[in-house]
Amino acid sequence: MKGKRVDKRLIEGALRKFLEDEQHLVLGFEKAENRVKHRLFKKNLQDYSLFNPYFSVNGAIYLRRLFSKGTKIILMLRPCEIRAYGELTKLSQIERESIIGVSVDCFGAVSLKNDVQDIPTEVDALKDYFDGTDSMRWPCTVCRERKGVVGDAGIRVDTKGSLLVFPYTERGEEFLSLFDDGYEANGAEMLIKTKDKVESFQSDMETFSKDISKCIMCMNCRDMCPVCYCIDCVFNGDDYLPKGDALLNKVFRSGSAMLPQGRELFHFIRMYHVSQTCVGCGACEEACPQGVPLTKYFKGISERLQGMFSYMAGRNFDESIPYLTFIEEELKDAED
């Protein structure tokens, strides 16, 4: 695969060149107040940061609210964010036409719940930072997909710490053509490596109930999940979480009711609903005010269920989501 060896200055130059057009935008990271945040860049690229060692939300969630004909956006985000964007395009929530998704190698991130500040954002310092500390958030430590190999193009870091740009699609070539300088690079050894496969997730209802018992049903996990996109969520109505008379009827019928109502049901159904699209970014856990270990379940279940169909959320934008397609001769052992 042909790519270009670049540096941070060249990347900023390329983005600047892209932003010269009035209709163009860049969604990326900005250094601000001792941390790094998402930002839609239009005029200047001041304080632009290629890497983001802090995790607050998954950037794909902002894309669901961006609809505009004629506007072109470059996403300079983490692989998990680009993968979530890919899943949303498959679900017709985002129009892929106007977006160039560039995944940037990820070194991991810390949770904003921990008060960690002044983490380096440059490659040289960052690549050693997470080796020396255990402040990395749990979802990132188990993440096997930190490589920038998804989307239209990728920015990779090689073992020497220099940056490489690789195009994966036609639009990726378009992104690459923004770089005038930088010399051709074919292959190099990359810094971010694939982790070993882990055992498939196994739990039981007792552990699950215990872990989930702190849940207060604020539904922040649902609202901050990048791939949980339904506007008419089944939990917004009264059908799944009965109120008033319906709740009392249920209590009289079954004897007692756990309060808050239906938290196990809520997480169970949500776990199934995102099982094929979950990218394991851990935004749900980050959003949880009670510190419920949600990623353990959501990532575990989704990996197991995606594995059934040899599918992986966001790996390939042309693969169809397993529930939306089928093969005639399969899953013979599923029927009883």
Add this chain to the structure above:
Amino acid sequence: MTEEKKDKNPEIVGFACSFCSFKASEMAGSLRMKYPEGVKLIQVPCSSRVDPAFVIKAIFEGADGVFVAGCHPGDCHFIKGNYYTRRKIAALKEMFNAFSIKNKIRLFWVSASEARRFVEKVSNMYNEIKEAKT
């Protein structure tokens, strides 16, 4: 599920496709075949109408088991509905398996003429769940 049932007779909720499995159950009735009283059938237009959320809800609201019954693959009135069902329910089974509650869910294919097969499948499921309960 958190509210333990005291009686030992399991309650089973079944989602039956109106073109095959529900017809089979009607035929079982007209042939005077018997299947356990605890089985509550819900007629759905096609087995792929069953959102796994229905199944999960039924189980959390106190059902001891849930089955989804549809036409044999290839015989769907809507051409390919049951292929989607198979993927969805197989994934749901895998999820139940991960939580060690796999025996609570079944997927059957029963065509309209297979009344005997329907009764056998349902009674077997009922007996298995009853045995596990005691």
